[in-house]
Amino acid sequence: MLELAQSLFLKACRREAVPRPPVWMMRQAGRYLPEYRAVRAKVDFLTMCRTPDLAAEVTLQPIDILGVDAAVIFSDILVLPEAMGIPVTFEERGGPKLSRRITGAGDVESLIPPDPASDLRFVGDAIRRVRRSLEPRGIPVLGFAGAPFTLAAYMIEGETSRDFTRTRRAMHADPPLFRRLLGKIADAVGQFLRFQIQSGASAVQIFDTWAGLLGQESFRSFALPAIARAIDAVKGLGAPVILYVNGSAQHIESMAQAGADAISVDWRVPLDEVRRRAGDAVAIQGNLDPSALYAPPDRVRELTAAMLARHPGPGLVANLGHGLFPDTPVEGARAFVDTIRQWRA
C-alpha cells in the first residue's frame, strides 16, 4: 500500500523533489466527460452534490479515465452560503441564483455560523467514500471551499455578474461592514475546511474566483486578511492549503503571503515569472490556459511541455489556470495529462 503522504501530489505541495510534477485539473470531474454526463442526465446538479454516492462516483471518474494524480471532491462553493442560511438554486443557463441578497448590516448579522458535521455532512460522506477507494492506490483527495471575497460577492449580487458593482460599492461605501461580512464568512470557510480534512481530505483548496477584480491594495486590505483567517483555522492539521485566485496577475506577491502552502495561479503570467515573484517558500500550482485544450493534441503537448519547462525545480503541481470548460475535447485533456505523466525534467 502506497503511503498517501509520499504521493507525488503531497510531496510537491511540500516542495520536495519528485521525478515529475503531479497533475490534476480544476473541474476534472465535469461535463466534458461523457461518463459524467451519463450520471448527470439522471439528477440535477445540486442533487449530485448532496448525494455522496453520486458525488464520489463522478469524483473518481477522471482518476481512471485520465490518470490524474489527485481527486478533487465533486461539490460547489455555494453549498457553504446555503449552510449559512441562503438557499441556492442552479439553472441550466445563467448560473446559480441565491434566494436573497445581503444588502445591509441586518443581513450580515443574520448569517448563521454553519455546523458542517450536520449541514454539510454530505460533503464529508463523499470525501470518506472517495478516500476509502483511493487510499490503497496512494492517491489523495482534495477538499475545497470558496474564498471569503468570492462568497461575499455571490451573497451581495445574488448571482454572477459582469462587473460586481454591488459588491465593489459595498466594499468602498462601508468598509467596516464589508470586513464584518468577510470575517463571518472566513470563520465558516475555516470550519468547513477543517471538517473536510477531518473527513479524509489530504489537502484543501480555497477558490477566489472573483478577487481578480480587485486592485492590489483592495486585495491586501479586504480579501487577503479573510483568506489568512480561514487558513489559520486549519493550520496544524497536516493538510496543505492551496490558494487559487483567478485573475492573479497583480496578486502573486500577496498570495504568497497568505499562509497557504501552495498558490494556484491562472494562465495569464508564465510560471517562471510566478516563481520569481512568489519566492521559494510556497509551492506553485498551474497554469495552462484551459482554452489551449481546444488546440489539436500535438499542439497541446507542445504548450504543456513549454509550461513545464518554465518551472524546472521542485514545488510545482501541474494544473490548468482555471477549470475545464464543459466543451473541452477529452483528447485535449488527455494530451495535457499524458505530457506531464511522461515528463522527465
Add this chain to the structure above:
Amino acid sequence: MLELAQSLFLKACRREAVPRPPVWMMRQAGRYLPEYRAVRAKVDFLTMCRTPDLAAEVTLQPIDILGVDAAVIFSDILVLPEAMGIPVTFEERGGPKLSRRITGAGDVESLIPPDPASDLRFVGDAIRRVRRSLEPRGIPVLGFAGAPFTLAAYMIEGETSRDFTRTRRAMHADPPLFRRLLGKIADAVGQFLRFQIQSGASAVQIFDTWAGLLGQESFRSFALPAIARAIDAVKGLGAPVILYVNGSAQHIESMAQAGADAISVDWRVPLDEVRRRAGDAVAIQGNLDPSALYAPPDRVRELTAAMLARHPGPGLVANLGHGLFPDTPVEGARAFVDTIRQWRA
C-alpha cells in the same frame, strides 16, 4: 485662443512638464449624468451614436458639468463591425447583439473593408461639431475604436460572454485564420482612426476590453501585432495614440511596445509599478478603480490623491481604470476631477 497643441492633455501625452496632470474619464458622456439621461430618454442608443447633433451634445456635457480636460466622442466600438457588414443591435439588458457570428474562413473573407467617409460619416460629423465648439477653449476631442482582438471576440461570440470560449477556441484551433481575421480588423481600425483624426480628433484611443483574458504569450502572438498594425496606419498624423487594455496587469511591458504614445491601464496595478514596468518612453493614463467613486467624496479625494502621488513625474493623464458605471454618483466623479484639477505636485 488657446492652442490645442498646448493643452494639458496633449502635453501630457507627449510627456512634457505640466503644472498638474490633465483629467478625463472613460465613459464620461454617459448614463451617470442626469443631463445624458434626459437626451437618451428620447432616442435609443444607436440613434444617439448616429445623430451627430445628439452625439456632440452628450460629448460636451461633462466638459461644462465636471470640468474635464478632454472630450471623448460619444460612440460605440461596435459601429465598426457594422460598417464591415455585421449589423448590431443594443438591448436594454444583455448588451449588444451582432446579427451574425464569424464561424469560419468564409465569414472572414466576406467582411467588407469599411469606407469610413461614407459608412461612418456620422462619427466624423460629430467630431467636427465638438471640435468647433471646444477648439476656442483649447480643449481637445478624442476619437476611438475597439482593438482588433476585442472586435474579433464580439464578431465570433455574437454578444458579450463570460469566458469567450468560442473566441479562444478559434485562436487555439486555427491560429492562421484567427490572425487573418485580426489583420482584416486591424486595417479597418487603422482606416477608422485615420478618418477620425482627419475629422478633427486631436488624439485617438484603442480599447482592448477583452485582451485581459489572454496570457502574455497569446497577447504578444495575436493581439499585439494587430494593435501595432492599426497604430502604424495613423503614424505621422500628429495625433497621439492611447492604448487601453482592461485586465492589463500581465501586459504592461507588452503594451509599452505597441507603438502607442500612451498606455492606459486598469486599476489593478498601482501607477508606480506601471511606470517601472512600462519604462519612460510612453505616457501613462489611469487608473482609479471606477468603483472607488461609490465611496463618500472625502474618501474619493484621498484615493485620488494617493493615486496621483504614485506618479509624480511628467507623462501622466489622470483617468479611471475603466469606464464610469451607470450608477456612479455624480459627486464621486466630481470629487475625482476636482482633486486632480487642484493638484500641485
